């Protein structure tokens with residue numbers, strides 16, 4: 001049985017990254033957004049297509065170019081109405097910005113870069129609605145460029161099917177095991193792995209259909225071994 005934290009977990013991740021690079025090419029995600037902007041973008045992005053959440057984010061900052069005004073706004077739900085669960089996300093967004101306004105009235109979160117990843121994750125995760133995916137993306141995808149792996153629904157599904165984590169693992173467990181497997185990886189390495197795995201999840205290892213025959217990582221995939229070589233695996 002595959003063991004987490006073993007030396008070959010590192011080799012698994014390197015192999016997986018290299019196979020995905022060969023299929024999709026190298027990925028160099030841009031990290032140009034300030035941490036507060038990335039936090040807001042991530043808070044409204046869950047289970048929503050990238051173009052939809054980006055459009056909603058742009059509407060937010062067009063209407064409220066000052067974060068303090070956004071924190072006090074009453075129409076956040078209307079502005080992000082096309083993302084999934086807009087009521088819940090608008091509620092969390094308003095509460096999170098209000099909490100930041102108390103502790104950091106200038107909404108400048110660059111101080112997180114001096115805390116180190118564990119403490120920075122902890123600071124962010126005390127905000128309403130902020131879990132490990134949002135906190136990690138705030139650190140990794142923003143100008144902070146800190147080494148924190150972003151586990152979204154695509155990445156979690158692939159890690160479970162692949163057998164790198166248990167089939168019922170949650171985001172935090174997947175984060176912990178991946179980070180433990182690649183301790184020397186830079187922020188850029190982790191951002192690239194995220195982009196490559198997400199691409200696989202959007203095109204081949206989809207929630208409703210896994211096209212294992214064309215999958216570049218099928219050779220080591222636990223799901224394929226468990227089902228003794230079918231072309232598809234159950235949705236999930």
Ligand code: SF4
Nearest residue numbers: 205212215218221223
């Ligand atoms: S072999 Fe199939 S289940 Fe495994 S990662 Fe690839 S598409 Fe997903």
